[in-house]
Amino acid sequence: MKRTGKRRVSLILSVLLITAFCFGSLPASAATYAQPSPTVNSEKLTVSKGSPFQAIFYFYHPTEYSNKDSITITVESSNDAISLKKKTFKYDKNSTEQNDEIDPDVDEDYEGNDASYSLTIPELYMKRIGDGAGTLKFTIYYNNDKSETYVAQKTIFDPTGTGSDTEDDGKLVVQSYQLDHTPVKEGEKFNLTFTLKNTGSVVCDNIMAVLDTSTADGISINGVTDTQYINTLDTGTTTTISYPMTCLSKMTTNNYTVSLILSADEIEKSVTSKVFIPVTGTKTDKDETTNASKPLIIIENYDYGGKAVMGGKEFNLAMNFKNTSTNTQIENLKITVSSVAGDDDKSVAGAFTPAKSSNTFYIPKVAPNSVFAEQIALIPKADATPNSYGVSIAFNYEAVLDGKREAIDATETIAIPLTQSDRFEANEADLQGPISLGDSGQLNINYVNKGKSKIFNLSVKLEGNFTTGESNTYIGNVDSGVGDTFQASLNPTEEGTMTGTATFSYEDANGEIKNLVKDFSCEVMPAMQPGEGIDSEPSVPANAGVSSPPVWMILAGIGGLAVVIAVLVILHKKRKAKKLKLLEQSDDYDDLPTEANHPAKEEKS
Template sequence: MKVRKFISVLLLAVFLVSGMIFPGGVSAQDTDIMVTMFSAMSGATKLDQVPRNEKFNLLVMFENRSGKEIRDLKVTLDQESSAFYIADGIPTLYDIPVTENAGNFMLANMMHKGSGNKVVLIFEYTKDGQEEQKAVKSFYINVDSSTPGVPGDQYTLSMDPVLEISENYKIPTIQGGSDVELLFPVSNISLYTALDVKISLDLGELSKYITISDLKQIKKFSTIAPRKTESVLFKGYVSKIIEPGVYPVTLKYEFSNITQKTFQTSETVNIRITNTFTKPDTEINNVKIDRDKPAIGQEVKLTMNITNKGSSDARDALVFLEDYEDDGFVIKNAANQVNIGTLAGGASKTVEFVLLKVKDGSSGIVSMRVKTDYKDENGTPYSKNHTVIPPFATGTVTASSGELKIESLSAPSEDIEVGNEFTVYVKVNNIGATTTKNVKVSVNPEGVIIPKSLSIITIDSISPGQTKEFNFKLSPQNGAATKNYAIPVTVEYDVDRGSGAAKESLTRYVGVNVLNERSKVKTVPKIIIDNYGFDSETVNAGSEFNLNLSFLNTSKEVDTKNIKVTIISPDGSFTPVASSNTFYIEAIASGEAVERQIKLYAKPDMTTKSYQITAKLQYEDENGVQDEETGRQYEAEEIISIPIYQEPRIQVNDLSLPYQAFIGNPVYVYTDFYNMGRSAVNNLLVTLEGDFTGEGLSYFAGNFNQGSSDYFEATIIPNKEGECSARLILTFEDEMGNQSELVKEYTFTAVQNQPMEPGDVKDVWQEYPGEDGMIVEPPAGNKKWLIIGLSAAGLIVIVVLILVIRKRKIKKKGMTEDEEV
């Protein structure tokens, strides 16, 4: 309990009698600061010996012996050198008043470490305008060795520094394929300094995609002071092939405290990855030959373009030509492999194979397989097979049934641009001796190539020796890639086998080169929240606020439309005002941003910290195409951090000042104060200033939790006659470090103190007439007893006042009188 300043003079007399002033414990040197008295206290009770297992307060009085003005004084308990530490609070007291070259202060909640009895105080101050002056004072306190020591590791645990990411940390967004700076604000949220700090970053699964380029991958700090924040920066490069999303990374902390105890802790935070680059992905297009009707023994040069439709490099790329023997060809010089090295994103290279015709093919339609092997920039291997159909002229083919044959099958050899039409020509001949019936000819291209005419043509019959021609109009759509597409053509029919009608069919392929300039670099549209803000820097709990959001389409080529945004508060801390939590955006063009605003309400019981909400997005690309993998709309989630501020509410009762006081006489003043808000305040300091001197004019309450109450008391001595002013000032910091000040002003009147003369006793006595109404002289000898009586009455008043205040404070703290004692 805080010492009662109004009886400090009486306590000082007791200290003198009981030997609590130890000249031997104070430095004998005549330095700037001299400790004149110190005492261990439990409430208002002095302790002859300090228990080893209980908290106590230390009252210290000092004098300025420098002969010059001392100001801006702060005192720190050197917890490393002392046998004591601050069990609950801050070991430094700031702005201790030095009045008439003297002052006093109270170190609260001290506790014994378990051995020793030395106290070391560090005084720092400004002397005669010179800053950074310092004096170190040591003295010793009697310790009760009969009490049990501090159990276990309580002392070292109580001095543990705590490092963690600052509440102001916002999830960074980094772009794939770029240099990156990862900045982490690391705060020491404890009351104790962290020493020899080492901070490293464990990227986890991101280590495959992010390379830290700093030479020093462990960041070192000699100290991180209490309630201070250091910026920890890591530089690196992000791979182009990383998948977008939110990834966890781990910060690892190594540090020690002032007792050299070491700590190893870690913390997981998130980072957001966006990426407009895509993985390497090869396609074959522009398949050409220099001879469309090679004879046996002739060479054919087969050329094709290998295109990387991804936007990141395909490295160590190899191209293999396979499945060509059945079509009557061999590779000249056995070179069926071409090494094209690195194929950049969106780039193409032409490869050439020299084929030698050695026989007629079994199918008559040349279909070959091309395999591409390559690696991404992380060394991950890929292998992809492609079917190509070189544009050879179709020769005579014997149908599988022996009746029908596809005499010719052709498509344009030039590139077909998306959106344009082309025609596939099919000629079917009956080479058998039986009429074929129910003949059906159809084309079944991939979904990106659609028929522009009937895709199925049916005729009743084809007689022996008869030839029929069919043609189909097709068109590649915007979703088609630049590559060689194989289009299957199927002929189905019925033929009489004598024992009944039999169904027969045959399928052949024709190749067509499709050109889509926009598909050279395939991109998937990505929408992110690139910026958001509020009406002010922070949002007050229990208030409405506007959340301003900016939605960016990161794709450089693909527009988006039909965008649905849903705002979700996982813990229900935020609710929309006069609207639903969903809104609609018609479209966002490539590379463009659209802003929207939603009004939200923050619950009143929220504490001062950052809360998260989620924005869920669903959308389509410009063609109404949805996610090819899921078949649903594209989806994305963005996390938004909202800093909530719970405004502190400190209430102070009026100061108990008298209407009139005497100059030079001490006056006891008192007030209560309360934390009526929903959050704690830190570094609460109460000071009283005005036209007076006194004791206990400042009180450091430290951390003041929600619902707490405390009191301030002091003894003031008026030093001027007439109307005097008094200012009660409470300064404190909220949980975000913002400083506030609460000031209450008062006035009272001070008059000269008139000493009582011996003749005054007579005057007082003569105010009371005798029984007969006559003025009676005071009896001889009664003057002395009257003075003694008046003094005793005054003393009784003081004692009664002490007891009343004592009982009042005991009641306020919920204690019994026995517990107080």
């Protein structure tokens, strides 16, 4: 082929390559003009650190068509605040194996072109592990077409710092209550006002108060619902709520009991407080001969020390009682203190027993509207499961009403939280040495929770003259009787001695932060040269470790060596003389005449 033909072929090939490159990039350019990304909505959650949770996300996507034969959603945590065990969720219209995680048709009545679908991620797959905001990133594509993907993002909870699973996060109490006038007469309207206080350690959100009048026959809420809401209540602060009330036109004179039930996001169990409304009425039953109300005795307040009582350790329960009647005396009052049975096998007979005393008190007389105090020493069971346990206070007394003596019984129940001693332990650190500079050493520390209470938010911090990828490790909650091994790889930074500390930090059942420190150290050798190994041994001189023999042994050896040398010299001389003699004889034999050695040839005839 001529040179001109070759140039033409090369030019054609170049044009074809440029054309393929230009047209090959057109689909990617087209993808940049895709429809807008979907919007995502979800309910705002409150999630404690270390807790699993579920969330539902609703997607709305403006697009030219709403039918999606398949949907693929990949989920990521943008700041590692959420741990995801499953990250890819799929829906395929033609698949026989469907799941409930993606609902492809959230709004079936919608007739527009916007695609709407939802994604449910159950608590099996999600857990809060960090202190930051709970923000998730969603990558979406439809109909198995990965060339056109969409991205959306949603924050489902705010940053709150290190959470706690302890039951003492928040406490709501009824600090006091008040009637706008007392006593209330039958048929009257009145206002009942409660003062609420947050005595816990965190802010209480979404507080709900429900007034229960089911135990007060004839008293009802007037014109409003029984439920009131409070957005938030800071720690140590108070707020008031008020209910308009009314009485029936005919009522029996008595103290009527109503209950206020409080709940909030930070309270695991609702709190119930009873209040008493004195009513003066004219209604009588045919079995009654008097309009006088029966005297009622209540527990105004009680104290067990302010903190959860410790299993196996004695404590005092102090109680203040009051006769709520304004005109009737109580006589022959007997108070019996007993422990309410728990839910587990260890406290089926109750968690508390009296210490050094009887469980009953006797008071001959209690004047109207008077107050008195009693206290009893109790011992919690040493093996009781940490929980709140009830103590029952039973009252048996008499009262004279219109000249007739009557026996009256009543019972109150109070709750006392019980915890167990903290027995979190860690063994001595195991670090094998020595270590060569440039190599890494393995640190192992065994730990176990020997206590009867769970510990919370266990973490380990390593400090010392080394580097490691496990300098701050979060482990989480550790149940009673559970243990494990903390492991870390340490890289020394200098020759000599590598020293450090491992600090175990956790919260006990009372929310107190505790630390346990373990020291460790090992020797660090210089870095090994090429060809050296950990199994190589240093060279040892040939005479290393051999002691010098005594002088007489040295002299004897020298004498023996001289004798051997002399014998060898004599033998050598004899052998040499014998060999010389043989050589001389051989020379004499060679000098003899030829005739003597060979007979003369015969002459020819």
